[in-house]
Amino acid sequence: MNLTLHIWRQENTTAEGRFSTYRVEEISPDMSFLEMLDVLNERLINKGEVPVEFEHDCREGICGTCSLMINGVPHGPEKGTTTCQLHMRKFKDGDEITIEPWRAKAFPVLKDLVVDRSAFDRIIQKGGYISANTGNAPDGNAIPIPKPDSDWAFEAAACIGCGACVAACKNASASLFVAAKVTHLGLLPQGQPERYLRVTAMVEQMDQEGFGSCTNTYDCEGACPKQISVRNIARMNRDYLKAKIMGN
Amino acid sequence: MIGIFRSTILTKIAMALSGLIWIGFSIAHLSGHFLLFAGQEAYNAYGQGLKDLGPLLWLGRIIFIISFLLHSFSGILLLSRNKEARPVQYKAKKPIVSTPQSRMMALTGILLFTFMVYHLAHFTWGVVHAEYSHLTYTLSDGREVHDVYTMVIGSYQNVFVCLAYVLFMLGFGIHLSHAIASVVQTLGFNHPMYNSLVKKVANGLSTIIILGYISIPASVMLGVLKLTGGH
Ligand code: FES
Numbered sequence: 208m209n210l211t212l213h214i215w216r217q218e219n220t221t222a223e224g225r226f227s228t229y230r231v232e233e234i235s236p237d238m239s240f241l242e243m244l245d246v247l248n249e250r251l252i253n254k255g256e257v258p259v260e261f262e263h264d265c266r267e268g269i270c271g272t273c274s275l276m277i278n279g280v281p282h283g284p285e286k287g288t289t290t291c292q293l294h295m296r297k298f299k300d301g302d303e304i305t306i307e308p309w310r311a312k313a314f315p316v317l318k319d320l321v322v323d324r325s326a327f328d329r330i331i332q333k334g335g336y337i338s339a340n341t342g343n344a345p346d347g348n349a350i351p352i353p354k355p356d357s358d359w360a361f362e363a364a365a366c367i368g369c370g371a372c373v374a375a376c377k378n379a380s381a382s383l384f385v386a387a388k389v390t391h392l393g394l395l396p397q398g399q400p401e402r403y404l405r406v407t408a409m410v411e412q413m414d415q416e417g418f419g420s421c422t423n424t425y426d427c428e429g430a431c432p433k434q435i436s437v438r439n440i441a442r443m444n445r446d447y448l449k450a451k452i453m454g455n
Numbered sequence: 456m457i458g459i460f461r462s463t464i465l466t467k468i469a470m471a472l473s474g475l476i477w478i479g480f481s482i483a484h485l486s487g488h489f490l491l492f493a494g495q496e497a498y499n500a501y502g503q504g505l506k507d508l509g510p511l512l513w514l515g516r517i518i519f520i521i522s523f524l525l526h527s528f529s530g531i532l533l534l535s536r537n538k539e540a541r542p543v544q545y546k547a548k549k550p551i552v553s554t555p556q557s558r559m560m561a562l563t564g565i566l567l568f569t570f571m572v573y574h575l576a577h578f579t580w581g582v583v584h585a586e587y588s589h590l591t592y593t594l595s596d597g598r599e600v601h602d603v604y605t606m607v608i609g610s611y612q613n614v615f616v617c618l619a620y621v622l623f624m625l626g627f628g629i630h631l632s633h634a635i636a637s638v639v640q641t642l643g644f645n646h647p648m649y650n651s652l653v654k655k656v657a658n659g660l661s662t663i664i665i666l667g668y669i670s671i672p673a674s675v676m677l678g679v680l681k682l683t684g685g686h
Contacts, residue, residue: 429551445643
């Protein structure tokens with residue numbers, strides 16, 4: 208298939224960016240979206256042009272490194288899928304595809320389609336962990352955990368930190384990311400001692416990073432490649448309020 | 456107190472609680488005005504009854520003014536923060552699951568503010584459409600009171616006033632349909648078992664409130680409510 212790509216090109220964080228248009232020909236529908244970009248880059252390099260910078264690592268949908276706004280939707284048109292797991296069969300011959308980086312003040316563009324997501328790392332550093340050293344992993348059922356709690360914690364722990372929630376939100380809010388991290392530890396016994404300190408510290412870091420606030424539009428849930436539910440945000444609000452009332 | 460506004464979540468909670476007070480107000484306000492259907496005597500007596508509450512009326516007013524200020528202040532604060540959070544816009548951006556009403560809260564909020572000023576100027580301060588604003592009525596117990604019945608019905612006999620109210624109320628409905636479900640989420644209640652119920656209640660309640668409000672000017676237009684002679 209032959210496609211027309213409108214890709215955001217930007218030299219560095221301070222440079223002004225613009226869209227460049229490229230034609231790619233003879234793309235196999237079995238290629239992944241990133242492989243299609245690999246083909247484009249190879250051709251650009253052969254012509255002596257600067258290739259398009261984009262991020263990727265595992266290409267298996269588990270690391271959260273890939274991050275592209277494809278035709279106005281984070282990770283493209285396939286629901287519950289990362290960019291690296293999106294295949295060209297989702298597109299038609301002759302399609303025009305607009306590819307942009309995540310747009311948020313807290314995610315400055317480094318180059319072309321690559322943004323700096325270390326704001327997420329700083330939020331995690333504030334409490335997305337358990338500080339007790341517990342030795343080896345305990346036996347599977349040594350700590351009884353209600354099944355609904357462990358299921359919910361697992362669902363929240365599926366967050367790969369890609370930032371699609373921020374990219375999709377009209378307010379560039381990181382609520383779904385932070386809520387998922389707060390929930391996955393806050394529902395498990397190991398996470399209890401630091402539960403309220405964690406939610407306060409992480410939410411405050413989120414605010415400091417300059418993310419917007421949640422207005423309950425839920426595009427984050429729609430964009431999440433792991434389909435993490437906005438009920439985590441309600442849970443985060445609840446825990447945060449409790450923490451504030453208790454004076455944490 | 457000021458510290459609340461440093462946290463987006465606490466600001467949202469302030470927004471939700473003050474909004475909740477206004478939802479309560481809109482229901483109480485509507486039920487009072489349904490007395491229009493009970494006739495001139497009942498409605499005017501109700502109007503006078505409110506005035507007779509004296510300090511209690513003012514307590515209510517102060518609560519509503521405070522929640523109004525809190526609601527608009529938090530709204531403006533969050534809006535400016537949210538605009539700042541995305542300095543460069545997307546060229547192509549598609550909504551995924553969000554509803555148009557959820558994305559239009561600021562817009563419908565501004566519309567509601569305009570409506571409130573107009574509404575107060577009309578019925579409370581009596582400075583617009585003033586021709587019916589200063590009549591009096593003698594209650595059956597002989598007391599001379601403000602003829603609010605004639606003021607309301609007389610004003611709604613003007614097609615443009617009616618139309619303006621209906622349009623404003625539709626805007627209010629759009630605001631409300633997202634607001635009610637949103638309050639529930641912001642205050643931390645979200646459970647897969649109850650989510651569809653919350654949605655139904657939110658839509659149902661906003662429809663009832665809006666249809667209730669629209670029914671008043673509509674009844675005047677249709678001649679169900681009309682002016683009676685006795686001043
Ligand atoms: S590259 Fe790892 S999730 Fe896409």
